[in-house]
Amino acid sequence: MAGAESLRAAMIEAAEKQLASSSDNDIATRAVCEAVGVTQPVLYRLFGDKRGLLDAVADHGYERYAALKAAQEQTADPVTDLRAGWDGHMAFARENPALYQLMFTPRPWSHSTARDRVSDLLEATLVRCAAIGALKVEPPVAARLILSASVGTALDHIASPERFDDPVVSHRMRDAVFAHVLSETTTRDDGDPLREAALRLRAQLGLAGTGALEPVETALLLRWLDRITQGAPGTVR
Secondary structure, eight states: OHHHHHHHHHHHHHHHHHHHHOSSSOOOHHHHHHHHTOOHHHHHHHHSSHHHHHHHHHHHHHHHHHHHHHHSOOOSOHHHHHHHHHHHHHHHHHHOHHHHHHHHSOOTTOOOOHHHHHHHHHHHHHHHHHHTTOBSSOHHHHHHHHHHHHHHHHHHHHHOHHHHOOHHHHHHHHHHHHHHHBOOSSOOTTSOHHHHHHHHHHHHHHHHOOSSSOHHHHHHHHHHHHHHHHOSTTOOO
């Protein structure tokens, strides 16, 4: 088993190196096998096919991405961390353009979970923002909006670096989407104080839980809070 795992890791590394040097963001399975010193049936046994190997490379890219996020210093201000996270995301794209495209460009046949797991990391920071009353919308909604904006900006930079190389472009997009999802921690005159309070309590329960309620009571409370934050059935927020 250990031998198979080390061989699998070596083939993923070889495929990633070939992807990085490729002019068309593709790999040749024969070249990957030759780099590791195995025959193609070994690749099929470990990954199923070329698509399986590319999925494994994308998921390995997520592990590298997650390690960088874990190394990022977490402050007492989740909004500051959110802004730093955007810049870190852009830096990862600039430094790993081929791998980034593999991770984030939609591929109908892909079974990679890289993009969804990146969204989960982002949502965890947004839950912290909601817990201090700094979020206007539910964390999953905010995560989808921010990730879509950041991925689009990063892919534009990769495709046309001469047009999107100015960091001001990235920061303007960041500030625009953050203005839509973030609020001041003080109550806003145009806000819905009940919904904002529900968002904040929902996030606090998600972070710390409570020993004052039985599990079934907590589940019921969370359901009520979700109904308040999402509005009445049919309401679009």
